[in-house]
Amino acid sequence: MERRVRFNEDHCKSCELCVSVCPKKIIKIRTGLNRLGYHPAYVPDEDQEKCISCALCARMCPDAVIEVWRP
Amino acid sequence: MIPVYTRPKSLTDVVSHYCPGCTHGIAHRLVAETIDELGIQGRTVGVASVGCSVFAYNYFDVDFQQAAHGRAPAVATGIKRVRPDAIVFTYQGDGDLASIGMAEIVHAAARGENITVIFINNAIYGMTGGQMAPTTLVGQKTTTSPFGRDPRNQGYPVKISELLATVKGAYYVARFSLHDPANIQRAKQGIKKAFQYQMEGKGFSLVELLSTCSTNWGMTPLNALKWLEENMVPEYPLGEFKTGEVS
Amino acid sequence: MSESVLMKGNEALAEAAIRAGCRYYFGYPITPQNEISEYMARRLGEVGGVFVQAESEVSAINMVYGAAGAGGRVMISSSSPGISLMQEAISYIAGAELPCVIVNMCRGGPGLGGIQPSQADYFQATKGGGHGDYRLIVLGPATIQEGCDxxxxxxxxxxxxxxxxxxxxxxxxGQMMEPVVFPEPLDLTKLPPKPWATSGNEGRKKNLISSIYLDPEELDAHNWRLEEKYRKIRENEVRYEILHGDDAEWFFVAYGTVARICTAVMQKLRRQGIKVGLIRPISLWPFPDEAFEKVIDRAKGFLTVEMSTGQMVEDVRLAVDGRRPVYFYGRTGGAVPTPRSVERRLREMMDGKVPSQTDYFDRVGGAAR
Incomplete structure (x- = not known):
């Protein structure tokens, strides 16, 4: 499956700014840790279809973690 | 799939040292996007200042010089005078630019030096651990204004954009905020204009970006954005203060 | 141009810099070196160069940092208090390993001091001045011609x-006039390339000009790499002049214009059959220790004369290393040692006495030893 929103999870610092701006509220925080020791943000595969590719998350992200695509 | 947003090419692929949620990262990304869109990566030279942005050179894939505290506009002047075809920008915080570097920034503007200044205003000294900055708001608590900034003792915040807009040599002076996507988009347009004006040889441009420091403000990244919107934006009005030669 | 022209020192140095390929100059007014800036302001435009009068010495030297980092052949000049203001950036320039030429037309200090000639910035120039482990190469010309060369x-x-x-x-x-013969202008196309400069990274990896090393191991390595460079400079760039090293028993040690005063005294005494010579350091750092080795066997004593309360004399003592007496005579603040008082000190030294260090204590009594 092709993802609309892709997180470079190893660069994520779990600030949750992306979570706050997502109009579809589909960005979640993992319970596990990434290499930096943060709980990275992600969009579950089952919610990828709900993404409207507005890219607000990517424009808000301070760490350039997020890339957004549309079909 | 069609790309809507991809990581800027002129941003290096490393994890920054900035704290989680720090808007420095957003400002970096906007500058990198601008460099990409204008196609100037191969002729851009950045000048890093002292403060949290001291490591800015690690994050941009362009030539860089690291300047002494406050002196970035002077260093940029030296670079631009030797390399007039280079696109030269400084990236400075409020301690660096508005306190120790006040002389350099005012005179670079007065000379109409054809450089672009990205000025991060987060109302505090971040790198050194949260001391009072010239931009600290009245009443704001910092480690060196532990009871809140008291104008009788510590004076008032310095408003750089308003001040530089009175300088004839400054061509473009604008203030934006990084607290939400809409404002970030406006900031991006301002940064792009500032670089374009330099490419057109118009002279000095400065973009002030209201930013957060959640660590030293003692807030979550989200609450810091809210505090910025509610407290800093009223004190530091947003907008383009000057475009063009005549003040 | 091989003809001799009469020129003021400051202007001659500026012209020599342009002939040496200097195309970028940043300055700030201070006496007694203003003629350098003024000459550059007039002349640099004619050769396609850039002159900027900065808002302060602090800014001017940081412009030098930027220009040198961008690959420009750059010079700055000032005088003592202005050079003090530049020390932070000079440390950065040394730390980031950038090439530039700094002219200090030294005036009397400390503080605002005066505007008359002095050599009281010897320590600042040769021992650091700014923070950290670094060295400047320091040259002390005795004539305008030598300065230009x-x-x-x-x-x-x-x-x-x-x-x-x-x-x-x-x-x-800086202030006197002398005849000077300028060298032919350098062919700028033959200058070595600077692939490390911040010129835009088109087609190559990015360049970084910086002096920050937060990792102690990295900073330690950086400092020792610098020290290795300084060792090579010590080995290869020592410059000095010895007069009458073949027969002299008593030596003046002096640099700059004071060496000319000592030379005049030396010549007078030699006409009387007194075996006097002179050691004139030209490179003040690296200090020419080897000059002393060449004469130490025959030497009976050294008299260091300076326009300071005794700065270079410390390096002379280190070079002589207790093997012979080293004495000092100096004037400060624009007062210049006269031939008569210099001669008196040398004769006192020859008589086995300790010469008084300055005329001041002769007048008011007491003596700083």
Missing amino acids: LMATAFEMADRYRNPVMILGDGMI
């Missing part, structure tokens, strides 16, 4: 070692 050497060494070079004039050099 050293200018090309200064730029060449700055590039070769990627290190700031200071020309330490003693105020008199």
Whole structure:
């Protein structure tokens, strides 16, 4: 499956700014840790279809973690 | 799939040292996007200042010089005078630019030096651990204004954009905020204009970006954005203060 | 041009710098070196160069940092208080290994001091001045001609070692007029390339000009790498003149214009059959220790004469290392040692006495030893 929103999870610092701006509220925080020791943000595969590719998350992200695509 | 947003090419692929949620990262990304869109990566030279942005050179894939505290506009002047075809920008915080570097920034503007200044205003000294900055708001608590900034003792915040807009040599002076996507988009347009004006040889441009420091403000990244919107934006009005030669 | 022209020292040094390929100059007014800036303001435009009058010495030297980092052949000049203001950036320039030439037309200090000639910035120039482990190459010309000749050497060494070079004039050099013959202008197309410069990274990896090393191991390595460079400079760039080293028993040690005063006294005494010689350091750093080795066997004593309360004399003592007596005589603040008082000190030394260090204590009594 092709993802609309892709997180470079190893660069994520779990600030949750992306979570706050997502109009579809589909960005979640993992319970596990990434290499930096943060709980990275992600969009579950089952919610990828709900993404409207507005890219607000990517424009808000301070760490350039997020890339957004549309079909 | 069609790309809507991809990581800027002129941003290096490393994890920054900035704290989680720090808007420095957003400002970096906007500058990198601008460099990409204008196609100037191969002729851009950045000048890093002292403060949290001291490591800015690690994050941009362009030539860089690291300047002494406050002196970035002077260093940029030296670079631009030797390399007039280079696109030269400084990236400075409020301690660096508005306190120790006040002389350099005012005179670079007065000379109409054809450089672009990205000025991060987060109302505090971040790198050194949260001391009072010239931009600290009245009443704001910092480690060196532990009871809140008291104008009788510590004076008032310095408003750089308003001040530089009175300088004839400054061509473009604008203030934006990084607290939400809409404002970030406006900031991006301002940064792009500032670089374009330099490419057109118009002279000095400065973009002030209201930013957060959640660590030293003692807030979550989200609450810091809210505090910025509610407290800093009223004190530091947003907008383009000057475009063009005549003040 | 091989004809001799009569010129003021400051202007001659500026012209020599342009002939040595200097195209970028940043300055700030201060007496007694203003003629350098004024000459550059007039002349640099004619050769396609850039002159900027900065808002302060602090800003001017940081413009030099930027210009040198961008690959420009750059010079700055000032006088003592202005050079003090520049120390932070000079440390950065040395730390980031950038080439530039700094002219200090030294005036009397401390503080605001005066505007007359002095050599009281010897410590600042040769021992650091700014923070951290670093060295400037320091050259002390005794004549305007020598200053002009050293200018090309200064730029060449700055590039070769990627290190700031200071020309330490003693105020008199800047203000007096002398005949000078300029070298032919350098062919700028033959200057060595600077692939490390911040010129835009089209087609190559990015360049970084910086002096920050937060990792202690990295900073330690950086400092020892610098020290290795300084060792090479010590080995290869010592410059000095010895007069009558073949027979002299008593030596003046002096640099800059004071060496000319001592030379006049030496000549007078030699006409009377007294075996006097002179050691004149030209490179103040690296200090010419080897000059002393050449004469130490025959030497009976050294008299160091300076326009300071005794700065270079410490290096003389280190070089002589207790093997012979080393004495000092100095004037400060624009007062210049007279031939008569210099001669008196030398004769006292020859008589086995300790010469008084200055005329001041002769007048008011007491003596600082």
